[in-house]
Amino acid sequence: xxxxxxxxxxxxxxxxxxxxxxxxxxxxxxxxxxxxxxxxxxxxxxxxxxxxxxxxxxxxxxxxxxxxxxxxxxxxxxxxxxxxxxxxxxxxxxxxxxxxxxxxxxxxxxxxxxxxxxxxxxxxxxxxxxxxxxxxxxxxxx
Amino acid sequence: xxxxxxxxxxxxxxxxxxxxxxxxxxxxxxxxxxxxxxxxxxxxxxxxxxxxxxxxxxxxxxxxxxxxxxxxxxxxxxxxxxxxxxxxxxxxxxxxxxxxxxxxxxxxxxxxxxxxxxxxxxxxxxxxxxxxxxxxxxxxxxxxxxxxxxxxxxxxxxxxxxxxxxxxxxxxxxxxxxxxxxxxxxxxxxxxxxxxxxxxxxxxxxxxxxxxxxxxxxxxxxxxxxxxxxxxxxxxxxxxxxxxxxxxxxxxxxxxxxxxxxxxxxxxxxxxxxxxxxxxxxxxxxxxxxxxxxxxxxxxxxxxxxxxxxxxxxxxxxxxxxxxxxxxxxxxxxxxxxxxxxxxxxxxxxxxxxxxxxxxxxxxxxxxxxxxxxxxxxxxxxxxxxxxxxxxxxxxxxxxxxxxxxxxx
Numbered sequence: 001x002x003x004x005x006x007x008x009x010x011x012x013x014x015x016x017x018x019x020x021x022x023x024x025x026x027x028x029x030x031x032x033x034x035x036x037x038x039x040x041x042x043x044x045x046x047x048x049x050x051x052x053x054x055x056x057x058x059x060x061x062x063x064x065x066x067x068x069x070x071x072x073x074x075x076x077x078x079x080x081x082x083x084x085x086x087x088x089x090x091x092x093x094x095x096x097x098x099x100x101x102x103x104x105x106x107x108x109x110x111x112x113x114x115x116x117x118x119x120x121x122x123x124x125x126x127x128x129x130x131x132x133x134x135x136x137x138x139x140x141x142x
Numbered sequence: 143x144x145x146x147x148x149x150x151x152x153x154x155x156x157x158x159x160x161x162x163x164x165x166x167x168x169x170x171x172x173x174x175x176x177x178x179x180x181x182x183x184x185x186x187x188x189x190x191x192x193x194x195x196x197x198x199x200x201x202x203x204x205x206x207x208x209x210x211x212x213x214x215x216x217x218x219x220x221x222x223x224x225x226x227x228x229x230x231x232x233x234x235x236x237x238x239x240x241x242x243x244x245x246x247x248x249x250x251x252x253x254x255x256x257x258x259x260x261x262x263x264x265x266x267x268x269x270x271x272x273x274x275x276x277x278x279x280x281x282x283x284x285x286x287x288x289x290x291x292x293x294x295x296x297x298x299x300x301x302x303x304x305x306x307x308x309x310x311x312x313x314x315x316x317x318x319x320x321x322x323x324x325x326x327x328x329x330x331x332x333x334x335x336x337x338x339x340x341x342x343x344x345x346x347x348x349x350x351x352x353x354x355x356x357x358x359x360x361x362x363x364x365x366x367x368x369x370x371x372x373x374x375x376x377x378x379x380x381x382x383x384x385x386x387x388x389x390x391x392x393x394x395x396x397x398x399x400x401x402x403x404x405x406x407x408x409x410x411x412x413x414x415x416x417x418x419x420x421x422x423x424x425x426x427x428x429x430x431x432x433x434x435x436x437x438x439x440x441x442x443x444x445x446x447x448x449x450x451x452x453x454x455x456x457x458x459x460x461x462x463x464x465x466x467x468x469x470x471x472x473x474x475x476x477x478x479x480x481x482x483x484x485x486x487x488x489x490x491x492x493x494x495x496x497x498x499x500x501x502x503x504x505x506x507x508x509x510x511x512x513x514x515x516x517x518x519x520x521x522x523x524x525x526x527x528x529x530x531x532x533x534x535x536x537x538x539x540x541x542x543x544x545x546x547x548x549x550x551x
Contacts (some may be wrong), residue, residue, distance in 0.1 A: 042465030059400040060189075061449045089508050094402055096455035114390050115402040116509075142187070 021104055022069035029065075032135050037077060037126060038069040039135050058117055058141050061095070064109040067104075068126060074105035077128035082109045084122045117142045178377050179369055181361070188384050190362055193396050195355040196348050199271055203442035204435055205283050205338045208345060212319035217343025219313055220336060225306045226290055228254060228297030232291065237261045240538050243474030244347065249482030251293035258412050260482035263475040265349040266468065271401040271450055274425025275464045275480040280451045281440075282344060285435040287337035295533070301327045303336055315548035334439045347539060349471050353529040354380075372529070379526025382519060387494065391509055398469035398530060405463045406493070406510060407501035408479045418480070425456055435495035457460045473531035487527050491520045 003123045021129040022038070024031050029042025044063040056062055057068065079099050085092040098109040115122050124135040181189065201252035219227065222232040232253045238244040244264035251257040259275055267273075273285030283404045289295040292301065304327035307313045317325045321335050351359075353372060360368025383389045394400045403421040426436050428451065435448035445452070464480040478484045482491060497512040515523065 059394055059402070061453075091459065092457075094455060094457075096448070097453060101385040111449060115400050117394065118391065142191075 012135045013056060019053065021067050021106065022073045022075075024067050024069060025131075028045040029066050030137060032137055034135055035133050036070055037075060037133055037135075038097045039124060039126065039127075040069070041065065041122075041137075056114060056139070059113065059115050061111065063111045064112060066107040066124070067107065068105040068107070075126075075128070076105075077109060077126045077133075079109075079124060080132070081123070081125035082112070084112065084114065084120050087121055088119060089116070114139075114141045146204060156286040175511050178374050185384065188363065189292075189358055189380070192390075192398065193355055193358045193362075195349055195351050195396050197266075199268060199345070201270070201349075202282065202341070202345065202447075204281050204440045204447045205279055205341055206441040207320050207338050207342050208341060211542070212316045212321055212545045212548070213339040213342040215343075215348060215522060215544060215548075216313060216316035216320055216336075217339040217341065218542050219316070220306075220340055221311075221343060221549075223306060223313075226296055226298045226303060226308070226318055228293075228302070232296050234286075237289075237295070238264050241476060243471045243536070245475050245477070249477050250293070252294075254297050255290075255294040257294050258418060260477065262467065263471055264344055265347050265471050265474075266397065267347060268345040272403075272465060274413075274422075275395075275518070276418075276420050276427070277403060277465055278424040279431075279433075280435045280448070281341070281433075283334070283337040283341035284431065285346065286340040287333055287433060290333065290336070300332050303327075304332060307336075312544065312548060316545065319545055319547050330520055334433065337433075338382075339542075343542065346361075346542070350532050350536070352470070352531055354526075357529075373525060375522045375525040376529045377526075378519075379522035379524070380527075382515070382523050383526055387513055387523065388509055389494075392419045392466045393469050399466045400465060401435065403460070403463040404466050405459070405502060406481060407498055408464070408481065408483060409501070410481075412465075412481075417462075419461055421460040422456070422481070425454060428454075441456075469527060471531050472527055481485075487524045488520065491515065491523050491527075495520060 021028075024038060024040035027119060028040035031038060031040045033039075036140075041064050044065055064078055068077055068079065078101065082097050083092060084097055091103075093113055095111045095113050096117055097109050100108045100110065102108055118141060119137070120139045120141055122137045124137075126133045126135065150250060153523075165176050176512035204206040204352075211227060221234045221238075224231050224236070228235065237246045237251050237253065238261065239246055242263075244267075245261040246252070248261065251261045252356060252423070262275070268282060270282070271277075273279040273282060274288075278286065279285035283533075290298045292343075304325045307317050307325040314325065317335070317339070320339060321331075325332055356368055360366075383393075390398075392400055392402075392404050405420075410420060412418055431437070435438055435442075435445070440448060444446070467478075472478070472487060478487070478490050484490050484506075492512070494514045495515040497510055499510075499512065
């Protein structure tokens with residue numbers, strides 16, 4: 001998985017990776033579908049930090065990697081927003097994440113941190129043309 | 143036989159009423175003690191999350207002399223040197239007293255002038271993400287530079303620092319060993335270098351394992367004796383802390399702090415007039431500082447150590463938020479809160495028990511509720527908090543050795 005992501009970057013051949021990337025596989029993490037779009041995301045292991053890749057650490061920065069697909073394969077849509085809130089606490093994150101397109105429908109989100117244990121709602125906004133699709137996903141952090 | 147099955151057996155034997163009553167009393171006492179330590183898998187995981195202790199640590203990539211022996215010795219000597227201050231009377235150690243967990247026991251700090259904030263202890267300080275009650279600094283070294291220059295604390299400057307270093311052969315030599323050049327007042331790196339040496343020494347200040355740590359480890363390893371050694375009142379307090387009190391929501395992990403900021407309704411008015419804006423002011427100071435991790439004094443060329451500063455977001459609620467303090471070493475570090483307004487742990491617990499909800503942000507966190515604890519529950523919570531401090535007083539920290547190149551011939 002990680003290797004494939006790296007190859008995409010190094011070779012700059014999004015088309016080549018695109019084929020393998022969609023539909024998302026088990027390695028791509030959680031999969032959410034809406035309006036013909038499929039979004040898969042997973043936290044990346046941070047060097048020297050939490051070794052449990054696939055698990056979001058509490059009160060530590062983490063990086064998400066996302067894959068966008070649609071019925072035809074890799075989606076041309078763009079991830080335009082990634083954020084998270086704790087609905088019961090009525091607050092969000094103390095950090096504003098940044099999105100970096102990696103090509104091949106793949107995106108990297110830096111600067112996320114869930115600073116408290118409990119229920120978090122992840123929210124992603126994906127734009128295709130003028131259409132914005134909002135994905136949400138509930139998580140429990142402990 | 144489990145406590146439950148003894149109960150059932152006794153129930154069946156109820157016809158022998160007098161006999162059973164005597165047994166019941168006896169087993170109830172034994173079982174109460176045992177059941178207090180009977181934790182669900184979820185509880186075990188939550189307790190485990192507050193360890194292990196001490197934490198692993200790596201050199202600070204933003205400080206090239208982190209772990210450097212000459213810098214550690216230099217930092218130590220400067221920490222205790224009052225000549226850095228304008229009146230040659232205030233040293234770091236005047237406020238951060240080693241025998242009091244590296245704080246001063248006063249409500250608010252007193253240097254050249256009296257300040258408005260409580261002096262935090264410095265044990266385990268290397269593990270903070272943000273420094274100062276408002277998180278106005280993002281590195282240990284920049285937090286160590288502030289007091290030298292602050293006119294209320296030490297009122298120093300580069301010329302005075304250079305003079306101090308040159309005035310003592312040992313300081314001068316360790317500076318040269320650590321930084322490869324002599325101390326010069328007009329070297330723009332001088333103050334930052336001194337701050338990095340101070341940081342290198344403070345990184346060595348680590349608090350020892352506590353009764354709670356021993357209990358937590360024994361529980362992990364299934365060592366009944368170690369588990370039993372932890373007082374029952376502390377176990378009850380721990381349950382309140384993790385459960386109804388929701389304390390661990392903010393006071394999380396091995397440091398008992400999530401490293402972020404909150405508003406628990408401690409008044410932030412400053413006499414005679416004014417307010418302490420807390421985190422809001424801290425973010426402003428941080429972003430305006432030439433010494434933040436986004437600036438050129440960060441020794442980590444990748445800037446990977448600047449994540450928290452790069453992605454920082456400001457919110458209205460930051461006004462009046464203060465850093466969630468660690469709960470380790472509390473026995474050494476009273477009085478409490480950013481302004482030292484709460485004298486004892488009993489009063490801290492009363493604060494949470496009788497919380498004035500009108501004082502909390504209306505648009506803010508919905509975590510805190512007045513707990514309305516009984517006297518017994520309050521005492522249990524205090525016993526638990528005390529178990530997060532070393533059981534016996536700490537010896538003064540060892541003086542780091544002089545590096546070979548600086549030994550007198």
